[in-house]
Amino acid sequence: MTGTAVPPITPRGEEARYYERLRAHEVTYQGCADCDSVIFPLRTVCPGCGSESLEDRVSSGRGSIHSFTTQHRAGHPLLADRVPYTLVLVDLDEGFRVMADLPGVDPESVAVGQSVEAWFDDIDERLTVLRFRRAGEDS
Amino acid sequence: MSIRGTAAIVGAAQVDTFRTEGRSPVGLMAVSVTRALADAGLTLADVDGVFTSSSYYAFPSLTLSEYLGIHPRFVDTTAIGGASFVAHLGHAAAAIQAGLCEVAVVAYGSTQRSDAGKLVSMAESSPYEAPYGLIHPIGAFGMVANRHMAQYGTTSEQLAELAVAARAWSLLTDDAPYPAPLTIDEVVSSPVIASPLHKLDCCLVTDGGGAVVLVSAERARDLRSDPVYLLGTGEAQNHRNFSQMPDLTSTEASRSSARALEMAGVTLGEIDTVHVYDAFTISLLVLLEDLGFCAKGEGGAFVEGGRVAPGGELALNTNGAGLSHVHPGMLGMFLIIEAVQQLRGAAGRRQVPDARLSLVHGMGLTLAAHATAVLSNQPPA
Known part of the structure; x- marks a missing residue:
């Protein structure tokens, strides 16, 4: 456990299930049994066809940087001692996009298209947060 | 009907x-x-x-x-x-x-x-996005800008043109809050808040x-x-959470504006004054492309050389709008009021001569929601 503080969240229902799976170090997305849509964030109905027949799938955690920004101001008081920090939108290989961060990188070295892989930050006894590192780098 | x-x-x-x-x-x-x-x-x-x-x-x-x-x-x-x-x-x-x-x-x-200066908002936070501390909205617009730059080669200097033009327009009002011109150099050397966006790429907080x-x-x-x-009016939208914006560099503004222009029965070329939501230089640039003033990806070159500054080809945001005149959290109302001023011939030193048709484009959240209106001082034919 890193003990890193993060802004509080209140996940409910399928959101809570996503975080339960993160706790087991799995990134969960969904596939629709009726129309093959890839779905993220988790839903109760398919936005492609309205089906309720959705199945949870586990992502490889591998993807590429769709875009990024390095913030020189904190987005929350709990993150004040981390600035500057770099946030990323990652296109996962399975075809969905997540927001996360890329801790500890040199901001100048980050570029659109770089390969990244997921890692799991166990914040405390209950919460695990998804983060990324560049493929082949240590986090 | x-x-x-x-x-x-x-x-x-x-x-x-x-x-x-x-x-x-x-x-x-x-x-x-x-x-x-x-x-x-x-x-x-x-x-x-x-x-x-x-x-x-x-x-x-x-x-x-x-x-x-x-x-x-x-x-x-x-x-x-x-x-x-x-x-x-x-x-x-x-x-x-x-x-x-x-x-x-x-x-x-x-x-x-x-x-x-703290952005007041009742908005709920997303459990998928909140842990990472993205500053709404500038963090998201930093990502839009980096994507636009990677895809189309857009530069910070091109974005700065929009801040410089807005300042020049605001100097033609009687209540310009920052009564001195701005240079591209000043914009790109102001502190970076969320890369690649600088302080002077951001709207005012008023x-x-x-x-x-x-x-x-x-x-x-x-x-x-x-x-x-x-x-004419038109609306369109496509996301709530920024991470689920389908395409960071193109928006539903194209649809909302097409709907408004079609209802009005006018073309973009007939519009005399244009009032487009400018929360950031990059958001204005993307919207100018989507509204059809230039092709997708060509916004950077389009705004160079003062094309949207006073005396340029396009009378855009004629009071300086959000970047240089007024932005109290939400701007849409003030875009409408400036268009009304122009269409009444009451815009003083910034009056666009004989303005008859205005297009107002409002944007909400992170380029998520769009509403366009076509206004005229002439009754419909």
């Missing part, structure tokens, strides 16, 4: 557009409403429709109506961020046409600057209240102000 030209703006007012002296957000709304009504030659007793949205009040039509002592029979608090008020124009016209109200006020008020009054086109002809007709 269409609402084309069926309603007109007959009153408009804005107050305390940089810093208020002792007025609350609803206080700013209220005084804007009574002044806009006075502008129209109407009174509070005439109002039976209230349209508003707020970052302060969960039930803003109730808050405003109680404050004003009015009892509207039709209200609409459609909340799509800064685009809300442009959307309200179309909703008000539809309500008037349907006989649900006769005198509609659209109102907004905010004390964003007096609140020490206070301000604004309101407009709409009635039917028939009734408008009997009132004291020259009517500004609502010829």
Whole structure:
């Protein structure tokens, strides 16, 4: 456990299930049994066809940087001692996009298209947060 | 059946557009409403429709109506961020046409600057995004800018052109909050807040209240102000969470504006003044592309050389808009009011000669929601 503080969240229902799976170090997305849509964030109905027949799938955690920004101001008081920090939108290989961060990188070295892989930050006894590192780098 | 030209703006007012002296957000709304009504030659007793949205009040039509002592029979608090008020124009016209109200006020008020620059918002946080500390909205727009740069080669200097042009327009107002010109160098050497965006790529944080009054086109002809007709409106949207924006560099503005222009029966080339939501230089650039002023990806080259500055080819954001004049959390209302000023020929040193047609484009959240209106001082043909 890193003990890193993060802004509080209140996940409910399928959101809570996503975080339960993160706790087991799995990134969960969904596939629709009726129309093959890839779905993220988790839903109760398919936005492609309205089906309720959705199945949870586990992502490889591998993807590429769709875009990024390095913030020189904190987005929350709990993150004040981390600035500057770099946030990323990652296109996962399975075809969905997540927001996360890329801790500890040199901001100048980050570029659109770089390969990244997921890692799991166990914040405390209950919460695990998804983060990324560049493929082949240590986090 | 269409609402084309069926309603007109007959009153408009804005107050305390940089810093208020002792007025609350609803206080700013209220005084804007009574002044806009006075502008129209109407009174509070005439109002039976209230349209508003707020970052302060969960039930803003109730808050405003109680404050004003009015009892509207039709209200609409459609909340799509800064685009809300442009959307309200179309909703008000539809309500008037349907006989649900006769005198509609659209109102907004905010004390964003007096609140020490902290963005006030009642918005819920996303459990998928909140842990990472993205600053809404600049962090998202930094990502839009980096993507646009990677895809199209857009530069910080090209983005800065928009801030420089906005400042030049604002200097033609009588209440420019920053009364000195800006250079591209000054913009790109201002501190980076969320890469690649600098402080001077961001809109101002101001206070301000604004309101407009709409009635039917028939009734408008009997009132004291020259009517500004609502010829067309269009809306479109495609996400709530920024991470789920389908394409970071293109938006539904293309659809909302096409809908508005089609309803109005006019083409982009006929528009005399253009008022486009400018929360950041990059958001304005993307919207100019999507509205069709240039091809996708060519916005950077399009805005070079002062093309959207005073004296340029395109009369864009003629009072300096959000980047250099007023941005109290949500801008849409103030874009409408500036268009009304231009169409009334009341825009002073910044008046675009013989302006007859204006396009107003409101954007909400992170390029998520869009509402476009086409306004004219000529009744529909």
